[in-house]
Amino acid sequence: MVDAALHLRDELGFNFLSDLAAADYLGWGKAGVSGYIGTPAGRNLNEPSTQGYQRLPGEKPQRFSISYHLLALREGAPRVRLQVWVGDGQSVPSVVGVWPTADWFERETWDMFGIAFDGHPNLSRILMDDDWEGHPLRKDYPIGGEPVRFSGEE
Amino acid sequence: MAIAPERPHIYEGTRIPSPIPTVLQVPADLRSSEDVLRVNFGPNHPSTHGVLRLIVDLHGEEVLGLAAVVGYLHTGFEKNMEQKSWWKAITYAPRIDYLAFQNNELVFVLAVEKMLGLEVPARATWMRMLLAELNRIHSHLVWLGTAALELGAISMFWYCFRERDRILDLFELVAGYRMHTRYFQVGGLAEDVPPGFWDECAKFVEVMPKAVDDYESLVNRNEIWLERTQGLGLLSADDAIALGQSGPVLRGSGVDWDLRRAEPYLAYDQVDFRVPVYPEGDVYARYRVRMEEMRESVRIVDQALRRMPGGPWIADDRKVVLPPREELHTSMESLIHHFKIVTEGFRVPEGEVYVAVESPRGELGCYVVSDGGPKPWRVKFRAPSFVALQATATAMSNALIADMIAIVGSLDTVMGEVDR
Numbered sequence: 001m002v003d004a005a006l007h008l009r010d011e012l013g014f015n016f017l018s019d020l021a022a023a024d025y026l027g028w029g030k031a032g033v034s035g036y037i038g039t040p041a042g043r044n045l046n047e048p049s050t051q052g053y054q055r056l057p058g059e060k061p062q063r064f065s066i067s068y069h070l071l072a073l074r075e076g077a078p079r080v081r082l083q084v085w086v087g088d089g090q091s092v093p094s095v096v097g098v099w100p101t102a103d104w105f106e107r108e109t110w111d112m113f114g115i116a117f118d119g120h121p122n123l124s125r126i127l128m129d130d131d132w133e134g135h136p137l138r139k140d141y142p143i144g145g146e147p148v149r150f151s152g153e154e
Numbered sequence: 155m156a157i158a159p160e161r162p163h164i165y166e167g168t169r170i171p172s173p174i175p176t177v178l179q180v181p182a183d184l185r186s187s188e189d190v191l192r193v194n195f196g197p198n199h200p201s202t203h204g205v206l207r208l209i210v211d212l213h214g215e216e217v218l219g220l221a222a223v224v225g226y227l228h229t230g231f232e233k234n235m236e237q238k239s240w241w242k243a244i245t246y247a248p249r250i251d252y253l254a255f256q257n258n259e260l261v262f263v264l265a266v267e268k269m270l271g272l273e274v275p276a277r278a279t280w281m282r283m284l285l286a287e288l289n290r291i292h293s294h295l296v297w298l299g300t301a302a303l304e305l306g307a308i309s310m311f312w313y314c315f316r317e318r319d320r321i322l323d324l325f326e327l328v329a330g331y332r333m334h335t336r337y338f339q340v341g342g343l344a345e346d347v348p349p350g351f352w353d354e355c356a357k358f359v360e361v362m363p364k365a366v367d368d369y370e371s372l373v374n375r376n377e378i379w380l381e382r383t384q385g386l387g388l389l390s391a392d393d394a395i396a397l398g399q400s401g402p403v404l405r406g407s408g409v410d411w412d413l414r415r416a417e418p419y420l421a422y423d424q425v426d427f428r429v430p431v432y433p434e435g436d437v438y439a440r441y442r443v444r445m446e447e448m449r450e451s452v453r454i455v456d457q458a459l460r461r462m463p464g465g466p467w468i469a470d471d472r473k474v475v476l477p478p479r480e481e482l483h484t485s486m487e488s489l490i491h492h493f494k495i496v497t498e499g500f501r502v503p504e505g506e507v508y509v510a511v512e513s514p515r516g517e518l519g520c521y522v523v524s525d526g527g528p529k530p531w532r533v534k535f536r537a538p539s540f541v542a543l544q545a546t547a548t549a550m551s552n553a554l555i556a557d558m559i560a561i562v563g564s565l566d567t568v569m570g571e572v573d574r
Contacts, residue, residue, distance in 0.1 A: 017398055018510060019536035021521040028525060057504045057525045067521065069508050069536070073395065073409065077417040081508065100175035101398030104544050112232075121173040127225040127573055137233055 001084060005068070005098045014070035014080055017095075020105035021067045022113045025060040026139040061085045064115055066092060091116035094123075112137035161385030162552070164407075164435040168393050170548050175397065178547040180211045180219040189213055195558075197226045204569025206543070208558070215554045222546050227573035235533040239499025240266055241340060243530055247520075248334040250535055251571040253296050255334050256289040257513035258571075261520040262533070263338045264419065265509040269502050269524055270340070272471060276421075276463040278342035283420040284355075284458040285328070285337065286511075287451040291362065292321045293514035293566075294444045294451075301441070301563040302373060305382050310372055317365045320358055327351050340500075341475040342468030352459060359456045366448050383438040387549040387561035390435060397548060398541045401516025402447065403565060406440035408433030413512040425457045437564040444566075447514075474500045499528035515539055515566055535574060539567035 008014040062085035094117040107126040114135035196207040205226035211219030235243040247262040248255030299314030322332040329335035373379040394407040412429040414422040430446035432439035477488035504526040510519040519536030542565040
């Protein structure tokens with residue numbers, strides 16, 4: 001992984017890391033949408049159907065993807081996406097040594113998705129509080145408020 | 155008569171701190187010294203453009219150590235956008251960067267259009283470019299006003315906000331809102347441009363270059379301004395690229411790079427404009443880049459006004475674009491399409507895409523994943539301010555505490571965009 005990054009930077013000239021974006025594919029292809037969906041057997045709510053999608057999206061190799069969007073600062077502005085697939089609880093080698101700008105991007109990815117980066121010099125939360133529980137951009141992170149503590153509560 | 159001190163010049167090679175590129179650490183021999191004072195600067199400080207916290211280690215007035223702490227304005231835009239249909243999610247994009255709202259709107263809309271493979275009419279393309287450039291002037295004006303204010307030039311603030319108000323009036327005229335216009339729609343514009351806009355905009359194009367002359371005559375040769383901006387916050391070209399800097403910060407370090415020219419989107423390949431580059435890499439160079447960009451933006455607006463094509467202002471794709479209002483009374487099909495788009499939202503084919511534009515702050519990217527449904531699966535913004543703040547530690551070496559304000563200000567960060 002780091003070798004691939006170094007090859008891209010030094011041999012192919014992709015010296016500019018534009019963006020590092022992770023995505024959680026938990027529940028991919030099972031998202032339901034509103035609306036009546038007819039099947040040959042009539043309407044069956046218990047059977048998984050395409051839920052109005054023209055076809056179900058293709059399967060993903062792992063739960064998380066990390067996309068490194070690279071740019072070469074030269075004529076034509078070529079861009080490359082380096083994509084790494086990670087399972088839950090797995091970690092990825094850090095590329096801070098290759099592109100220093102990855103520092104905060106990797107911290108953000110750790111904060112939001114809980115994907116650890118091996119060899120990162122300072123892997124801590126960046127956007128959420130240090131003592132925050134959970135990783136908000138995971139698909140299984142509940143939406144709709146956080147538990148409120150009332151005074152007098154044990 | 156005072157003799158001007160020798161100002162440091164831009165360095166060669168790299169000065170990025172190690173091992174953490176974004177944290178400046180106190181040198182080992184001074185770490186146990188009692189002379190080093192740790193000061194917490196922010197998060198609520200008027201000169202941090204929002205809620206930025208800087209932990210500074212001071213030795214007298216000298217900044218020895220520095221760490222930026224962000225996240226105080228995190229509101230979960232990206233998570234929220236996953237819960238909204240595509241066309242509702244557009245509303246979130248401008249609020250991420252509340253000074254360059256139309257550029258944010260633009261990048262999200264462009265990403266969705268790229269996935270849909272939607273052809274946008276020429277009038278919408280040119281109008282988007284015109285508004286994006288007005289927005290660039292607006293953003294630079296706010297930067298100039300506040301940056302000068304922080305260094306004590308209070309009158310500059312009032313002059314800049316006078317012109318800024320004219321731009322907001324134009325936005326109000328065209329979209330009905332002064333900020334967060336949500337005027338760009340997937341497929342084109344939300345409404346046609348009102349007829350009165352062209353005259354007002356032409357008046358602005360006439361006034362603005364003179365206003366820039368005024369600003370420059372106020373500070374360009376002002377001794378205090380020069381003292382407090384030249385030779386400060388140095389960032390070499392190599393370091394700027396390694397730290398992912400973009401926009402005026404990168405061009406102020408002598409890297410001739412602008413996405414509008416390198417990777418033309420909208421109609422930027424059909425208009426004539428110059429990309430200002432200054433090699434000094436200091437606060438003053440960034441200031442000069444922004445001033446000249448305002449002039450160039452006025453030129454682009456002027457060309458767009460003269461060459462604005464007629465015709466439709468939104469694509470004619472009934473699966474994505476709302477049908478014209480008058481058809482709803484006569485056409486059953488239109489009524490159904492209208493109902494489906496409003497209640498359920500349009501669907502975007504499965505895929506992922508990364509689109510980048512040159513916002514006033516630099517490369518603003520938008521990474522979007524779709525599963526083929528009516529809501530985005532994942533939206534990620536590459537926020538130029540977020541990246542710019544990573545350069546604070548490098549730019550701050552050998553700086554004094556008073557210069558810190560000027561240096562952080564020169565990076566032109568918008569905390570809403572940093573924390574999203």
